[in-house]
Amino acid sequence: xxxxxxxxxxxxxxxxxxxxxxxxxxxxxxxxxxxxxxxxxxxxxxxxxxxxxxxxxxxxxxxxxxxxxxxxxxxxxxxxxxxxxxxxxxxxxxxxxxxxxxxxxxxxxxxxxxxxxxxxxxxxxxxxxxxxxxxxxxxxxxxxxxxxxxxxxxxxxxxxxxxxxxxxxxxxxxxxxxxxxxxxxxxxxxxxxxxxxxxxxxxxxxxxxxxxxxxxxxxxxxxxxxxxxxxxxxxxxxxxxxxxxxxxxxxxxxxxxxxxxxxxxxxxxxxxxxxxxxxxxxxxxxxxxxxxxxxxxxxxxxxxxxxxxxxxxxxxxxxxxxxxxxxxxxxxxxxxxxxxxxxxxxxxxxxxxxxxxxxxxxxxxxxxxxxxxxxxxxxxxxxxxxxxxxxxxxxxxxxxxxxxxxxxxxxxxxxxxxxxxxxxxxxxxxxxxxxxxxxxxxxxxxxxxxxxxxxxxxxxxxxxxxxxxxx
Amino acid sequence: xxxxxxxxxxxxxxxxxxxxxxxxxxxxxxxxxxxxxxxxxxxxxxxxxxxxxxxxxxxxxxxxxxxxxxxxxxxxxxxxxxxxxxxxxxxxxxxxxxxxxxxxxxxxxxxxxxxxxxxxxxxxxxxxxxxxxxxxxxxxxxxxxxxxxxxxxxxxxxxxxxxxxxxxxxxxxxxxxxxxxxxxxxxxxxxxxxxxxxxxxxxxxxxxxxxxxxxxxxxxxxxxxxxxxxxxxxxxxxxxxxxxxxxxxxxxxxxxxxxxxxxxxxxxxxxxxxxxxxxxxxxxxxxxxxxxxxxxxxxxxxxxxxxxxxxxxxxxxxxxxxxxxxxxxxxxxxxxxxxxxxxxxxxxxxxxxxxxxxxxxxxxxxxxxxxxxxxxxxxxxxxxxxxxxxxxxxxxxxxxxxxxxxxxxxxxxxxxxxxxxxxxxxxxxxxxxxxxxxxxxxxxxxxxxxxxxxxxxxxxxxxxxxxxxxx
Numbered sequence: 001x002x003x004x005x006x007x008x009x010x011x012x013x014x015x016x017x018x019x020x021x022x023x024x025x026x027x028x029x030x031x032x033x034x035x036x037x038x039x040x041x042x043x044x045x046x047x048x049x050x051x052x053x054x055x056x057x058x059x060x061x062x063x064x065x066x067x068x069x070x071x072x073x074x075x076x077x078x079x080x081x082x083x084x085x086x087x088x089x090x091x092x093x094x095x096x097x098x099x100x101x102x103x104x105x106x107x108x109x110x111x112x113x114x115x116x117x118x119x120x121x122x123x124x125x126x127x128x129x130x131x132x133x134x135x136x137x138x139x140x141x142x143x144x145x146x147x148x149x150x151x152x153x154x155x156x157x158x159x160x161x162x163x164x165x166x167x168x169x170x171x172x173x174x175x176x177x178x179x180x181x182x183x184x185x186x187x188x189x190x191x192x193x194x195x196x197x198x199x200x201x202x203x204x205x206x207x208x209x210x211x212x213x214x215x216x217x218x219x220x221x222x223x224x225x226x227x228x229x230x231x232x233x234x235x236x237x238x239x240x241x242x243x244x245x246x247x248x249x250x251x252x253x254x255x256x257x258x259x260x261x262x263x264x265x266x267x268x269x270x271x272x273x274x275x276x277x278x279x280x281x282x283x284x285x286x287x288x289x290x291x292x293x294x295x296x297x298x299x300x301x302x303x304x305x306x307x308x309x310x311x312x313x314x315x316x317x318x319x320x321x322x323x324x325x326x327x328x329x330x331x332x333x334x335x336x337x338x339x340x341x342x343x344x345x346x347x348x349x350x351x352x353x354x355x356x357x358x359x360x361x362x363x364x365x366x367x368x369x370x371x372x373x374x375x376x377x378x379x380x381x382x383x384x385x386x387x388x389x390x391x392x393x394x395x396x397x398x399x400x401x402x403x404x405x406x407x408x409x410x411x412x413x414x415x416x417x418x419x420x421x422x423x424x425x426x427x428x429x430x431x432x433x434x435x436x437x438x439x440x441x442x443x444x445x446x447x448x449x450x451x452x453x454x455x456x457x458x459x460x461x462x463x464x465x466x467x468x469x470x471x
Numbered sequence: 472x473x474x475x476x477x478x479x480x481x482x483x484x485x486x487x488x489x490x491x492x493x494x495x496x497x498x499x500x501x502x503x504x505x506x507x508x509x510x511x512x513x514x515x516x517x518x519x520x521x522x523x524x525x526x527x528x529x530x531x532x533x534x535x536x537x538x539x540x541x542x543x544x545x546x547x548x549x550x551x552x553x554x555x556x557x558x559x560x561x562x563x564x565x566x567x568x569x570x571x572x573x574x575x576x577x578x579x580x581x582x583x584x585x586x587x588x589x590x591x592x593x594x595x596x597x598x599x600x601x602x603x604x605x606x607x608x609x610x611x612x613x614x615x616x617x618x619x620x621x622x623x624x625x626x627x628x629x630x631x632x633x634x635x636x637x638x639x640x641x642x643x644x645x646x647x648x649x650x651x652x653x654x655x656x657x658x659x660x661x662x663x664x665x666x667x668x669x670x671x672x673x674x675x676x677x678x679x680x681x682x683x684x685x686x687x688x689x690x691x692x693x694x695x696x697x698x699x700x701x702x703x704x705x706x707x708x709x710x711x712x713x714x715x716x717x718x719x720x721x722x723x724x725x726x727x728x729x730x731x732x733x734x735x736x737x738x739x740x741x742x743x744x745x746x747x748x749x750x751x752x753x754x755x756x757x758x759x760x761x762x763x764x765x766x767x768x769x770x771x772x773x774x775x776x777x778x779x780x781x782x783x784x785x786x787x788x789x790x791x792x793x794x795x796x797x798x799x800x801x802x803x804x805x806x807x808x809x810x811x812x813x814x815x816x817x818x819x820x821x822x823x824x825x826x827x828x829x830x831x832x833x834x835x836x837x838x839x840x841x842x843x844x845x846x847x848x849x850x851x852x853x854x855x856x857x858x859x860x861x862x863x864x865x866x867x868x869x870x871x872x873x874x875x876x877x878x879x880x881x882x883x884x885x886x887x888x889x890x891x892x893x894x895x896x897x898x899x900x901x902x903x904x905x906x907x908x909x910x911x912x913x914x915x916x917x918x919x920x921x922x923x924x925x926x927x928x929x930x931x932x933x934x935x936x937x938x939x940x941x942x
Contacts (some may be wrong), residue, residue, distance in 0.1 A: 112818070113817075113818045114818075153860055154860050165784075166784070167783060167784030167785075169781070169782030169783070169784060169785070169857045170782060170783075170784030170785055170788075170857070172857065172859075172860065172889070173782070173785065173857045173858075173888035173889045176858075176860065176888075176889040176890040176891070176892055176893075177888070177890045177909070177910075178890070179890050179891065180890030180891050181890070218784065220784065220787065244788075246784060246787040246788050246791055247791065248791040248794075248795075249790055249791045249794035249795065249800070250794065250800075251793075251794060251824070252787045252788070252790035252794070252800075254822065255783070255786060255787045255790055255820070255822065255823075255824050255826075256787050283912070284792075284910065284912040284913075285788065285910050285911075285912065286910060286912075310640070311638065311640030311641060311644070312638055312641075312691075312726070313636075313637070313638030313640060313641030313689065313691065313717060314638075314640070314641055314644065315726060316691065316717040316718055316723045316726045316727050317641075317715075317717050317723070317755075317756065319720055319722040319723035319726055320717055320718065320719040320720045320723040321755075322720070322722075323719075323720035323721065323722060323723070324719075324720065329720070329721075329722035329723075346584075347583070347584045347585075349726070351725065351726065352722065352726075353722070353726050355726075358640065386640045386641070386643065387644075387647075388643075389624055389625050389643065417644035417647075417648070418643070418644045418647040418648065419647040419648045419649075419650050419651030419652070420647070420650065420651050421647055422647075438648070439648075439755065439757060440756075441754075441755040441756065441757070442755075
């Protein structure tokens with residue numbers, strides 16, 4: 001795939017940013033109270049070349065610290081900068097002279113504290129030398145595809161969501177939440193003040209990234225809205241984009257304006273523009289991640305759903321939410337219903353939702369899946385499992401059956417309820433790229449998002465010949 | 472408080488059900504594969520008298536097993552029955568003869584499997600002897616106020632929500648979820664087939680229970696709707712009632728009818744009736760528990776909210792959700808704003824949301840709370856904290872400050888974001904009866920529910936003189 005509309009040199013700089021072979025940590029420190037220590041600690045696992053830089057020199061754990069980036073002989077792809085604000089411009093100039101094409105500036109104290117002029121000066125220097133900048137005021141960037149955590153926050157789990165956040169703290173909070181929920185990221189990019197690299201650049205770059213299945217955005221305000229929507233519309237055809245745009249309300253919009261310096265803008269305009277561009281608009285943090293995660297299936301879907309559950313109540317809640325999402329809880333054919341009756345326990349319900357009752361085990365789930373997968377009147381299977389407490393030693397037979405019995409053709413979304421005792425099953429789903437949720441409503445909502453994207457995709461897939469269609 | 476409309480003998484039977492001094496486990500078993508073993512294992516911690524009964528006799532771990540309840544000399548308040556369906560009626564008759572006034576029937580295989588006539592026969596026998604019945608097909612009942620887990624599911628955490636579920640499996644899944652989320656229950660009652668004791672009985676009983684602060688209901692269908700609404704309307708004045716009623720959709724409603732045997736009924740009728748009775752209608756499992764938990768504050772609230780946060784993004788999301796819920800993100804007075812400016816770091820935002828920025832610590836939070844609590848134009852404080860990863864050894868200074876600085880007068884709702892590293896802080900909030908949520912949206916929604924209840928309460932508190940007002 002080619003990175004349409006991006007010049008080759010732009011695309012190359014972003015490659016060096018996201019897939020560097022060599023990284024310099026400028027401001028690396030052995031002092032555990034410094035951010036430069038946190039970044040050093042996190043980047044250590046990176047398999048590329050790591051260079052530590054600090055004007056004080058010395059070493060950390062036997063690793064040499066260079067006194068400046070200039071004194072490094074080898075080529076440096078990416079500089080991650082965590083030094084006091086007053087030195088940042090000089091260091092960017094040094095990076096430019098050294099031929100570094102990409103830098104992440106962690107340092108704060110620029111436009112977000114009213115220091116607009118220094119930030120513009122920084123940009124001018126960066127442009128002069130052709131250095132692309134993430135930040136300032138970023139918590140860093142991470143690429144789990146190459147085991148690079150260039151942030152001062154904890155490692156996220158490896159997966160296929162690429163997450164771009166305008167707020168560093170919220171970005172961190174979301175990463176920590178996904179660790180807890182066993183959801184994985186490919187890239188995490190904290191954009192900070194966006195003096196240079198912004199949503200447009202990153203969405204365009206990630207649209208052609210092989211390790212990314214969906215792109216999640218946390219947005220407070222976008223400066224060049226028209227350009228963003230134009231790019232997003234093209235990129236949505238390759239990678240589904242899910243956005244949480246805050247500042248919907250009056251007070252929230254005022255706060256966003258003061259927090260990021262950019263106008264949050266009229267929410268109706270965002271709403272319409274997002275719809276036009278095929279961007280799924282999340283209402284909450286949970287939606288943002290839940291919906292991004294549904295694309296781990298890497299496919300579009302139809303809307304005729306079969307709900308397969310081992311407990312009546314959760315099945316009903318799933319059906320309620322499916323209909324609310326515009327999905328059809330399909331009436332099962334007589335044939336399918338009778339096939340199910342033959343293999344399920346006597347008091348199971350073979351209408352839809354299909355309630356296998358608690359007694360059904362591995363074999364019943366394998367067979368049920370097979371019957372539902374053979375039914376051409378069903379597009380998607382939503383499996384809702386209440387994990388019984390007797391299973392608290394590991395994952396349930398249902399989890400094993402869903403992985404073993406899935407044909408990978410039919411859409412399969414799962415829900416494993418029961419807090420901690422569901423964890424092993426949820427992890428197993430994640431390891432097999434099957435979207436999994438802790439409640440039937442969240443599972444049904446995510447399936448709704450997948451269906452909503454699928455409709456948009458089918459309407460638009462043949463209209464734009466600029467880029468290859470999504471497989 | 473008197474249990475209005477309930478006869479004294481009814482109320483007494485329910486006391487024996489929920490606050491028994493002596494419990495007989497009929498079907499107790501040393502066989503770890505039996506439900507009778509799970510119940511024995513769970514009830515062991517109960518400080519009242521426990522009697523084990525099984526027609527086979529013998530003992531479990533040195534504890535005598537009586538061959539029948541008749542052979543026990545002491546008085547038995549409550550019988551929990553987990554024996555094959557064919558013997559249940561005989562055992563209820565024995566319970567009646569023995570003078571037992573309450574029984575929980577775990578055994579399944581009655582109306583839920585089409586065996587309607589046996590269930591009616593069972594009811595007739597119970598009525599003849601004045602034995603009140605929970606079930607059949609119940610997972611049991613628990614009362615954490617007296618450390619009694621009379622179910623075959625895990626111990627829930629101790630707290631002040633009383634939860635009544637028509638679905639056993641969903642009830643269990645919700646209990647497990649609350650263990651994970653550090654939310655506590657006073658009572659958990661799995662109603663099963665509701666041959667005798669139903670939502671009306673339990674709501675009426677719990678409305679006068681001192682250990683209960685709110686009542687959460689999972690409902691699939693109610694048989695005597697008018698009576699329920701009449702009772703709920705009175706009881707809502709004493710204890711807020713939150714209900715998740717499934718079967719909203721066409722397919723869900725059909726499934727509910729088949730699952731519980733009762734018609735789910737026209738959803739609009741439920742919606743209107745709930746509103747009339749002051750019942751907060753939850754849309755999801757998360758809502759049900761989140762909203763029930765907001766009443767751990769044990770107070771009503773006004774709608775003028777101050778949002779206090781250490782991170783801009785989450786503050787904006789909280790503001791957005793507050794306005795969506797009909798709450799007012801109050802414009803701060805010049806005085807309050809200036810007081811905050813004096814004590815917060817230079818780049819903090821002293822508009823509402825108040826963004827203390829990450830640097831603010833214990834002292835700044837104590838002082839901010841004090842300033843906001845003194846402002847008579849603010850009814851509620853919503854504190855939204857992103858837990859920094861450096862704190863992963865325990866709870867944050869923010870958590871300590873919120874507990875130490877809270878005057879217990881102003882409404883205080885909290886959110887601690889960041890997955891597992893927020894757990895210690897969340898537990899500390901729960902231990903201090905301060906509602907706490909993992910996302911700003913869920914926190915704001917819960918505050919919205921509290922405000923919605925408060926409006927209803929204020930409108931109705933003087934209209935019904937039948938019962939004392941809520942304190």
